[in-house]
Amino acid sequence: MKHKLAKLIDVPIDKWSEHTLQTENGLTSVMIKRGHAEWVAFVNECPHQGRRMDYAENAFLETPDHQLVCPAHGATFDASTGFCTNGPCVGQSLTQLQVSFDQQDVFVEII
Numbered sequence: 001m002k003h004k005l006a007k008l009i010d011v012p013i014d015k016w017s018e019h020t021l022q023t024e025n026g027l028t029s030v031m032i033k034r035g036h037a038e039w040v041a042f043v044n045e046c047p048h049q050g051r052r053m054d055y056a057e058n059a060f061l062e063t064p065d066h067q068l069v070c071p072a073h074g075a076t077f078d079a080s081t082g083f084c085t086n087g088p089c090v091g092q093s094l095t096q097l098q099v100s101f102d103q104q105d106v107f108v109e110i111i
């Protein structure tokens with residue numbers, strides 16, 4: 001189901017940000033990065049023990065070689081695909097969300 005995530009103007013460019021959605025199953029935290037050409041969004045939940053990927057408000061750790069780091073136990077994830085490349089959940093992935101937008105708002109698809 002498609003959910004409005006945020007207003008376009010509230011999503012920073014080239015930086016991860018966190019947005020919380022109300023869905024049928026309760027609140028869902030989403031992390032999203034708006035690149036210059038592409039958008040990437042994941043459920044903000046590490047597949048290892050379900051901890052959040054942000055270590056402070058709108059603060060995510062991405063290395064220069066585009067690995068997202070879980071602040072809990074250090075698992076690393078490809079920032080484009082969400083695939084775990086190192087740490088306690090190798091072979092698993094962050095849950096990637098399909099992103100769409102219109103002239104004002106950003107939407108994600110949550111099943």
Ligand code: FES
Nearest residue numbers: 046048049070073
């Ligand atoms: S919860 Fe993310 S590495 Fe353990």
